[in-house]
Amino acid sequence: MTKKRRSFSPEFKRDTASLVLDQNYSIPEACRSVDVGETALRRWVDQLRAERGGQTPTSKALTSEQQKIQxxxxxINRLEREKAILKKATALLMSDELERTR
Incomplete structure (x- = not known):
């Protein structure tokens, strides 16, 4: 029987990491108090520290500012893809129009 993998909300991760960064818990203490593994908590702490430093994470953001940036x-990516599609469609329509006028 396999063990079900737990998932945590960004708010839980942020709050748990802030125990270490803001409330001076040690990582083992924080792990025991919220029942998560040390490796996961270390990742969350590193990510929160980086986000507070202004880096946009590659995974789901923890801070509201970084979530908004993501x-x-x-x-922006979606709009750029739509723009590229419209450019191609316009070029096709223009080439069809040129062929009709010849």
Whole structure:
């Protein structure tokens, strides 16, 4: 029988990592108090520290500012893809129009 993998919300990760960064818990103490593994908590602490330093994470952001940045970046990417599609469609329509006029 396999063990079910737990998942945690970004808010839980942020709050747990802030125990270490803001409330001076040691990592083992924080792990025992919230029942998570040390490796996971170390990753969350490193990620929160990086986000507070202004780095945009590659995984799901923990801070609200970084979450907003990720949403805006995703929107920009989508709009750029749509723009490229429209450019190609316009070029096809223009080439069809040129062929009709000849």
């Amino acid at each position: 949403e805006l970046e995703a929107r």
